[in-house]
Amino acid sequence: MEKDSGSGFESTFVARDKSRHALKRRILSPVFSERALRDYEPRIKLLIEKWLLALTAISNDGGNVDFAAWANYIIFDILGDLCYSKDFGLVNFEENRYVTKLLPQCTRGWYMLGYHPWTHLLRHLLFKTVLKSSLGRIVTRYNSEFRDFCVTALKERVKTERTSGDTKSASTDMFHQLLKARDPETGEGFSMGDLGSESVLLMIAGTHTTSVAIAAIVFYLAKNKESFDKVKSEVRDAFASTENMDYRQLAKLPYLRACINESLRLCPPTAGHLQREALSAGAEIDGKWYPPGTNLGISAYALQRNPAIWKDPDTFYPERWLPRDSQSLQSSQSGLIAFSSGPLGCPGKQLAYMEITLVIAMLISRFDIALDEADAIKQDYVIKDCYVGQAEGPHVVLHTRPGLPR
Numbered sequence: 001m002e003k004d005s006g007s008g009f010e011s012t013f014v015a016r017d018k019s020r021h022a023l024k025r026r027i028l029s030p031v032f033s034e035r036a037l038r039d040y041e042p043r044i045k046l047l048i049e050k051w052l053l054a055l056t057a058i059s060n061d062g063g064n065v066d067f068a069a070w071a072n073y074i075i076f077d078i079l080g081d082l083c084y085s086k087d088f089g090l091v092n093f094e095e096n097r098y099v100t101k102l103l104p105q106c107t108r109g110w111y112m113l114g115y116h117p118w119t120h121l122l123r124h125l126l127f128k129t130v131l132k133s134s135l136g137r138i139v140t141r142y143n144s145e146f147r148d149f150c151v152t153a154l155k156e157r158v159k160t161e162r163t164s165g166d167t168k169s170a171s172t173d174m175f176h177q178l179l180k181a182r183d184p185e186t187g188e189g190f191s192m193g194d195l196g197s198e199s200v201l202l203m204i205a206g207t208h209t210t211s212v213a214i215a216a217i218v219f220y221l222a223k224n225k226e227s228f229d230k231v232k233s234e235v236r237d238a239f240a241s242t243e244n245m246d247y248r249q250l251a252k253l254p255y256l257r258a259c260i261n262e263s264l265r266l267c268p269p270t271a272g273h274l275q276r277e278a279l280s281a282g283a284e285i286d287g288k289w290y291p292p293g294t295n296l297g298i299s300a301y302a303l304q305r306n307p308a309i310w311k312d313p314d315t316f317y318p319e320r321w322l323p324r325d326s327q328s329l330q331s332s333q334s335g336l337i338a339f340s341s342g343p344l345g346c347p348g349k350q351l352a353y354m355e356i357t358l359v360i361a362m363l364i365s366r367f368d369i370a371l372d373e374a375d376a377i378k379q380d381y382v383i384k385d386c387y388v389g390q391a392e393g394p395h396v397v398l399h400t401r402p403g404l405p406r
Contacts (some may be wrong), residue, residue: 011197021343023183027190028198028347031177037354039172040082041247044355047077048362049242051091055367059398064372067218068391071211071359072100078355079206083199084157085173102146103208103388150200158192174202202348208388209269210352213338214359216267217260219381219394220316221360222369227318231259232368235361236401242362247354250361258321260356264338265304266316272385273297274340300337301385309335314380367398 010020030036051074058065076099077087089096157175178198182189190198221228234255239245250256275297283290290296305313311320339346346352363369375394383391 011194011201023186023188024194024198025343025347026183026185027181027188028178030181031174032347032349032351034350036177037247037350040351041354041358043081043172044078044358045242045245045362047081047087047091048074048359051077051359052242052362052366054091055363055398056400059367059400064395064397066392067215067394067396068211069097069100071214071218072208073097074359075207075211075214075355076100079203080153081173083174083202084153085160085175086153086156088153099146099149100207102149103204146203147200150203151196154196154199175199204388205346206348206352208390210355212267212269212383212388212391213260213264213352213356215391215394216381216383217263217356217360218363218369218396219371219375219378220263220266221259221364222371222394222396223376223378224316227259227316228364228369231255231318232364235365239361239365242365245358245361245365247358250357251353253361254322255318256357256361258318260353260360261321261336262316262318265310265336266314267381267383268300268304268338269383270300270338270340270388272301273299274344276344298337300340303335303337306335366401368401370397370399371395372397 011024051070055065055070073090076090080086080088088099090100154175157173161176161179175195178190178195180189221231234253235250238249238253275295278290278292278294278296280292282292283294283296285296304310307313339349339352372395375396378394381391381394
């Protein structure tokens, strides 16, 4: 059995055995069900309201906002609350924000050890040497710090479960859902070790990816005034305030969803290729055969800017997602793999869409947005591919919507 760095147990992401992976997906599925998302929504909205208050204070002081950082703060707090029934306090307490730096340090090292050609060729010969090198020590140090951060939160949540029982707050978090979840076919559930590895996986897969997506959407909306004005009107006309916003209704706003999809197309949070290995029978793809052992992958960034699929592929054009032409829309939807695709696609896709939609809708309901001078001259939002996308900015100026209290 392969093991990951979460708790020494195999997580869903690294499960290579198809039957084992399928079993884990079945156990995970209730965590991301429509019913579970409805339970999560009030918790998410409450944290976003606190985040908006913090942004209002910055706006009132005349400062600008590094949106990559502030998107990280809210998403880490949301995932902390959903996973462990306790947000990490990144929005309100600077001393807790160090955790957002740990994962990028981990993934840079993973990327170098996993993707660079020279490490691929030599890893079997030099793996122990590399781990003892400066690079290896840095990777393992940050990896351990991030793991310890998650495991500490998990232990506190386990203690709460044992002492407090089925409280209303705890009963709607992911941990409680995972603790109760059983495979409908076998009746098998997750062990405590499994819960550890899955909770670390949720933090890795669900934080920087979602925050990068939010930062990219803010960039493209602030960069394209016509699109921003359209989506702002759509959201503000549909909801008088953030208090009565409902995700199921927000998801029906066509231009809001179009803007989200178009940003995900131009700037997929996982831009590179997640490799898979051709098994003993080899693999045939698009008429070409690849022998067993070949590492195969496709870049979401490259596919989603492929001119054979997309007209003007480098242009931010949300209208391409509107249902005027069902055939072209279907082609667009099949070409969007920001959350991967197929049996290995992201099981948390719908949760990510809910977080992104609520954050963006509540943000533009409260604020008008403008890029600062340095970011205004940029044509694209640039991310670095280190397994999980990494980015800085955009730096934006927020203006409280006229008529709202400052």
